[in-house]
Amino acid sequence: MPDEGFDKNNPTCKNCMLYCFCSAPMDYQALSAQLLVRKKHKLKHKELLYSYRDQFANVYAVKAGGLKTYHVDADGQERIHQFYLAGEILGFEAIYTDYYPFSAIAIASDTVVCEIPYESLLGYVYSYPELHRKILYFMSQRYTFGLYITAPSAEQRLAAFLLELSGRLHAQEQRQEFSLSMSRQDIGNYLGLAAETVSRLFTRLQQSNIISANNRKIKILEMRKLQWLAQDRLPSLPPHKALIS
Amino acid sequence: MPDEGFDKNNPTCKNCMLYCFCSAPMDYQALSAQLLVRKKHKLKHKELLYSYRDQFANVYAVKAGGLKTYHVDADGQERIHQFYLAGEILGFEAIYTDYYPFSAIAIASDTVVCEIPYESLLGYVYSYPELHRKILYFMSQRYTFGLYITAPSAEQRLAAFLLELSGRLHAQEQRQEFSLSMSRQDIGNYLGLAAETVSRLFTRLQQSNIISANNRKIKILEMRKLQWLAQDRLPSLPPHKALIS
DNA sequence: CGCCGTATTGAGCGCTCTCAAGCTAGGTGG
DNA sequence: CCACCTAGCTTGAGAGCGCTCAATACGGCG
Secondary structure (H helix, E strand, O other): OOOOOOOOOOHHHHOOOOHHHHOOOHHHHHHOHHHHOOEEEEEOOOOEEEOOOOEOOEEEEEEEOEEEEEEEOOOOOEEEEEEEEOOOEEOHHHOOOOEOOOEEEEOOOOEEEEEEEHHHHHHHHHHOHHHHHHHHHHHHHHHOOOHHHHOOOHHHHHHHHHHHHHHHOOOOOOOOEEEOOOOHHHHHHHHOOOHHHHHHHHHHHHHOOOEEEEOOEEEEOOHHHHHHHHOOOOOOOOOHHHHHO | OOOOOOOOOOHHHHOOOOHHHHOOOHHHHHHOHHHHOOEEEEEOOOOEEEOOOOEOOEEEEEEEOEEEEEEEOOOOOEEEEEEEEOOOEEOHHHOOOOEOOOEEEEOOOOEEEEEEEHHHHHHHHHHOHHHHHHHHHHHHHHOOOOHHHHOOOHHHHHHHHHHHHHHHOOOOOOOOEEEOOOOHHHHHHHHOOOHHHHHHHHHHHHHOOOEEEEOOEEEEOOHHHHHHHHOOOOOOOOOHHHHOO
């Protein structure tokens, strides 16, 4: 269902990667929410945003909550492709195929996304070069995610995953303390591990006093040790905040 | 060393994803090789194209041979991020960081790449909307690669990897028969497996008469069986040829 | 308060890793 | 042209990590 438009005091808007465009400062006037964002969707937990093979039409900026994209293989097993957290944009993966190659589903209740028609987004690119760079920037950023999912040990994978999440959530929360929007099952699926293994690893990391983990609440206690476990599996990246101008 | 420019009869140019621009038909005149491609580089096996942390300046279209991008972790272990085969373009991963987040190295002798300055490429986008779509298309395509690297069994990973390669090489060779440009070690590294495991799998797939593998020469004998092993781990994708117009 | 999805914990097995020893092929130099 | 040399590939044996299956505990939501 459609929602009210852009609100520059809304914290979910402040964290959005497209904030600088929706906030319509100076010469970006034309890009105010009414133009760029067609409507907002509120999604409940496990509510589908788009489905595999749907005709590609929109990309979506995540304002609150989170989503996962996934594909169901021949066994009926779900394979998670990517997570999309508040401030990130999904849908670009469909440019290549012209239909969505994955399904996208909310992993948190109260997930809110802004629907951005792709064709109109492309149209604005010519008037707003900065928007163009931004799009390429978003798409490029994804390339650096998930480098660690082939790490030889489960511990390395989870450590790197937590560090990546911590970086991606940087803009919104404390770097060392954050709340997982995904289940153990989903983490395991994404990392190529059984959910039980993920659970055991959380226990182990807590016993070593490297993190504390109360259900989905994670606090990184020993950042250095966690980085050591991850073995520099992530290339050091600038916080994306820097580009939000 | 710089090389002669675009040659529309050169098979390596014909297979390039940017062929339609370099071939300069009609209104794309301005995009002939001299403008889009600054120079060509010939690389020997294991010769570096760019290095981690180098200032981002160019993307590179692979005309012949192949490359891998990789990152060296804290253990000194190489972690392969992606392979780039003839007709594909690398370097976009650096947009986000403004330096190359991985190193790129040739995995075949006689690798040839066309150097395309990113800023000038961006400049042409405004005059040639089709070029813009193409760039987004290339970048989007990468999102669909490597979905299978977290598959639970090694056999599934390798089967899916071979199928993906077969699709990516479609434009250049027979779909069922192709030549691997990467070593067993590299395949294992990419798939999160030991090289020995990869080797054993090749042996096993041969004994089942699903493929034949003489060193780097691969022939898929039973496509259906290979797809069954891969468990539909790849979303079905159109051959990129279709978009080369 | 009771339910159901999620998380934890345990036991035992099997796949893949490691280490190690041959083998093959392609390239080099005599 | 052939012998050597080296990197890459294959094959084997044994160990260990993570998976499966199963039972129990937790916690959010009605």
